[in-house]
Amino acid sequence: MTDMIFASQNGRNIPKEDPIFSISNRAKDMLQKEGKEKVINATIGALLDDDGNLIVLSSVDEVFKNLNPSEYAQYAPIGGTPEFKKAVQKDIFRNYVPSVFTEAVATPGGTGAIRNAVSNYSEYGDKILTTDWHWTPYNNIAEEQGRSIEAFELFDKEGNFNLESFSAKTKKLLSKQQRLVIILNTPSHNPTGYALTDDEWKKVIEILNDASTDKKITLLVDAAYADFAGDEEESRSFLPLLENCGDNVMPIIAHSLSKAYTLYGLRCGAMICMAKSREAAEEFKRVCEFSSRGSWSNCARAPQVILTKIYDDPKLLQKVTEERKEFHDMLIRRGIAFKEEAKKAGLKTLPYRSGFFMTIPCDNPKEVCMRLEKEGIFLIPMAKGIRISGASISEAACRRLPAAIKKAMEQK
Amino acid sequence: MTDMIFASQNGRNIPKEDPIFSISNRAKDMLQKEGKEKVINATIGALLDDDGNLIVLSSVDEVFKNLNPSEYAQYAPIGGTPEFKKAVQKDIFRNYVPSVFTEAVATPGGTGAIRNAVSNYSEYGDKILTTDWHWTPYNNIAEEQGRSIEAFELFDKEGNFNLESFSAKTKKLLSKQQRLVIILNTPSHNPTGYALTDDEWKKVIEILNDASTDKKITLLVDAAYADFAGDEEESRSFLPLLENCGDNVMPIIAHSLSKAYTLYGLRCGAMICMAKSREAAEEFKRVCEFSSRGSWSNCARAPQVILTKIYDDPKLLQKVTEERKEFHDMLIRRGIAFKEEAKKAGLKTLPYRSGFFMTIPCDNPKEVCMRLEKEGIFLIPMAKGIRISGASISEAACRRLPAAIKKAMEQK
Numbered sequence: 133m134t135d136m137i138f139a140s141q142n143g144r145n146i147p148k149e150d151p152i153f154s155i156s157n158r159a160k161d162m163l164q165k166e167g168k169e170k171v172i173n174a175t176i177g178a179l180l181d182d183d184g185n186l187i188v189l190s191s192v193d194e195v196f197k198n199l200n201p202s203e204y205a206q207y208a209p210i211g212g213t214p215e216f217k218k219a220v221q222k223d224i225f226r227n228y229v230p231s232v233f234t235e236a237v238a239t240p241g242g243t244g245a246i247r248n249a250v251s252n253y254s255e256y257g258d259k260i261l262t263t264d265w266h267w268t269p270y271n272n273i274a275e276e277q278g279r280s281i282e283a284f285e286l287f288d289k290e291g292n293f294n295l296e297s298f299s300a301k302t303k304k305l306l307s308k309q310q311r312l313v314i315i316l317n318t319p320s321h322n323p324t325g326y327a328l329t330d331d332e333w334k335k336v337i338e339i340l341n342d343a344s345t346d347k348k349i350t351l352l353v354d355a356a357y358a359d360f361a362g363d364e365e366e367s368r369s370f371l372p373l374l375e376n377c378g379d380n381v382m383p384i385i386a387h388s389l390s391k392a393y394t395l396y397g398l399r400c401g402a403m404i405c406m407a408k409s410r411e412a413a414e415e416f417k418r419v420c421e422f423s424s425r426g427s428w429s430n431c432a433r434a435p436q437v438i439l440t441k442i443y444d445d446p447k448l449l450q451k452v453t454e455e456r457k458e459f460h461d462m463l464i465r466r467g468i469a470f471k472e473e474a475k476k477a478g479l480k481t482l483p484y485r486s487g488f489f490m491t492i493p494c495d496n497p498k499e500v501c502m503r504l505e506k507e508g509i510f511l512i513p514m515a516k517g518i519r520i521s522g523a524s525i526s527e528a529a530c531r532r533l534p535a536a537i538k539k540a541m542e543q544k
Numbered sequence: 545m546t547d548m549i550f551a552s553q554n555g556r557n558i559p560k561e562d563p564i565f566s567i568s569n570r571a572k573d574m575l576q577k578e579g580k581e582k583v584i585n586a587t588i589g590a591l592l593d594d595d596g597n598l599i600v601l602s603s604v605d606e607v608f609k610n611l612n613p614s615e616y617a618q619y620a621p622i623g624g625t626p627e628f629k630k631a632v633q634k635d636i637f638r639n640y641v642p643s644v645f646t647e648a649v650a651t652p653g654g655t656g657a658i659r660n661a662v663s664n665y666s667e668y669g670d671k672i673l674t675t676d677w678h679w680t681p682y683n684n685i686a687e688e689q690g691r692s693i694e695a696f697e698l699f700d701k702e703g704n705f706n707l708e709s710f711s712a713k714t715k716k717l718l719s720k721q722q723r724l725v726i727i728l729n730t731p732s733h734n735p736t737g738y739a740l741t742d743d744e745w746k747k748v749i750e751i752l753n754d755a756s757t758d759k760k761i762t763l764l765v766d767a768a769y770a771d772f773a774g775d776e777e778e779s780r781s782f783l784p785l786l787e788n789c790g791d792n793v794m795p796i797i798a799h800s801l802s803k804a805y806t807l808y809g810l811r812c813g814a815m816i817c818m819a820k821s822r823e824a825a826e827e828f829k830r831v832c833e834f835s836s837r838g839s840w841s842n843c844a845r846a847p848q849v850i851l852t853k854i855y856d857d858p859k860l861l862q863k864v865t866e867e868r869k870e871f872h873d874m875l876i877r878r879g880i881a882f883k884e885e886a887k888k889a890g891l892k893t894l895p896y897r898s899g900f901f902m903t904i905p906c907d908n909p910k911e912v913c914m915r916l917e918k919e920g921i922f923l924i925p926m927a928k929g930i931r932i933s934g935a936s937i938s939e940a941a942c943r944r945l946p947a948a949i950k951k952a953m954e955q956k
Contacts, residue, residue: 137824186618206808207802255554427688
């Protein structure tokens with residue numbers, strides 16, 4: 133079915149209008165008309181201060197301000213500068229030194245990393261497996277390349293990672309296709325704020341090793357929010373576990389400078405493989421750089437230089453880390469405030485551990501969100517619930533929200 | 545046939561090594577060992593001064609230096625900021641005011657524009673038509689999406705645009721597929737420096753109108769070098785002619801800030817449609833933004849803000865234009881020097897009118913290039929000739945090259 137005039141549908145489900153964009157516009161309109169104090173805009177996926185202004189790390193801004201022309205105007209190599217490739221591996225792995233074979237390829241944000249993983253480790257027509265609660269652009273990324281998303285249930289009845297559903301869907305898809313790309317967004321899962329525990333990770337890897345006997349599984353860990361999940365070393369404790377993946381399971385980490393360095397608008401991230409052989413790692417670099425060449429060519433140089441400078445200067449790195457911790461703690465306080473008030477109000481939430489977003493399960497999310505908009509509260513309706521960006525609203529607003537949501541849900 | 549270890553070939557022809565990258569590395573090595581005066585590196589696709597340093601417009605650098613954090617750190621909307629969308633249309637159309645329906649979508653350089661055009665206006669398995677002499681990444685872009693390139697002969701025997709070959713290939717492909725994307729890189733064609741005359745354009749449009757009776761043709765004009773093709777208004781004289789395209793032919797302009805604003809490393813361009821109906825233009829915006837969302841998400845904000853500031857300030861615009869003209873004239877002088885010396889040396893060149901590159905037809909380009917490397921001259925071998933970047937070498941080097949190439953070609 134297509135309703136196209138000149139373009140080709142190519143099997144994609146292209147919405148008439150971006151729903152988040154429309155909601156965001158209505159929030160802006162109301163803010164202009166009624167004033168800031170009347171509006172809570174919890175739709176934005178960027179860290180804002182309590183007054184609704186974008187937070188930019190001043191330590192990072194200082195580096196930006198001192199870039200010389202050749203550091204931003206010159207093309208970077210397709211896969212990133214050699215210095216960036218080193219720095220970004222330090223940034224993702226920190227104190228852990230992998231004994232597997234790693235290669236890094238620069239990408240425009242986490243999106244580019246996911247795009248390239250799908251392109252190179254799945255086939256046309258394949259299904260990509262991810263959680264039922266997921267960042268909706270995964271669908272765009274899959275459909276844009278003639279793939280589609282299949283979901284397993286993220287939570288079991290106790291609110292833990294649903295290993296049974298994960299295992300069943302993995303086996304089902306591998307019975308139908310030669311290879312499988314699985315996307316797990318953890319820690320600080322968007323939209324629920326969930327993070328897999330190390331025990332859950334161990335079982336996930338067991339399942340993958342068992343399922344991949346004669347077929348290939350690529351495990352894409354979308355770690356875009358890894359630096360907003362508590363202690364930055366602890367939140368990375370799952371990385372060494374990935375070395376237990378068998379020969380037919382390849383982990384790829386999708387990393388982003390958007391949130392951790394507040395460089396959203398400079399479009400920089402990376403994909404890093406953890407391969408069992410040097411050959412597979414070199415192939416990763418080769419095929420992903422081919423994909424980059426054919427999609428966006430090279431990536432912006434400025435953010436690559438910025439990250440390199442930060443990792444070249446221990447004092448600067450410390451400054452960035454400390455500044456980020458301040459905002460990380462602010463985010464955690466907002467989350468705690470929301471959880472406390474949700475408990476008081478008797479509002480059921482999905483298991484939130486950390487990150488930018490929290491989620492309320494809900495049968496009629498669109499209606500509830502429309503009701504809340506009348507009260508000046510702007511949230512994102514999803515298929516089975518409502519997403520709240522704690523990153524974009526004050527602690528006080530986080531305290532106000534649960535009772536208001538509960539009321540709107542009970543309204544008939 | 546596939547030699548893959550873990551990745552999926554997906555029908556792509558992925559080279560073991562990027563040949564341009566290897567040549568460029570050899571040039572750098574020799575430069576370090578033997579010194580600048582011993583090396584001519586004519587492989588680089590960016591405008592360098594006579595000493596081999598990247599030229600960055602100082603007027604543009606001033607705008608960059610004064611960006612505030614929200615102007616670079618914040619996400620831009622998927623399709624670009626509203627102000628950028630206006631500015632970039634002024635930038636491509638200048639004094640011409642289209643009476644067709646236009647929409648602009650921001651892209652990471654010209655590459656992103658071509659990628660999105662292929663994605664939305666051709667189908668999986670389709671052939672994309674372009675000239676036999678072409679920028680090789682067109683192949684990556686096509687193959688990365690399960691398409692492939694078919695070529696017509698750019699030149700007829702007199703060195704004019706080969707209308708016959710163009711017409712025959714267009715008809716042939718349309719007899720086999722429902723729609724056709726055609727890429728024409730003009731003016732300042734990469735690699736030959738050719739530009740279609742307005743008369744040739746009129747005939748091209750006639751051919752397309754005739755061929756598209758019941759099928760759809762998308763005419764992608766890759767205009768990345770439009771500002772290095774003589775007078776900036778004159779070089780755009782073909783744009784109004786595109787209004788004569790019939791209902792089944794849609795022109796899309798791929799535009800880039802890389803060369804004209806020396807912002808290569810900030811990755812910004814745009815695709816602009818010239819549609820016959822408002823509906824087709826709105827669909828263009830919708831489908832291309834879907835593609836962006838699923839490939840790289842949004843584009844870098846900084847270059848969008850920079851272009852907006854330039855078009856908001858007539859004095860600044862004048863300063864940028866005058867500064868660019870200086871370097872444009874330098875480039876023209878290099879081209880003239882090369883042509884004069886080629887004539888003297890009896891070296892046959894392909895018809896060069898303007899731009900970054902010139903080309904020598906040659907039966908054994910790889911061997912000739914290897915011979916020249918021994919003399920410290922680094923050029924790019926292509927399928928049927930040798931590409932010389934006049935953008936990256938001095939006028940003096942342009943004078944030296946033709947005799948040296950001629951000698952290397954005659955060597956046995």
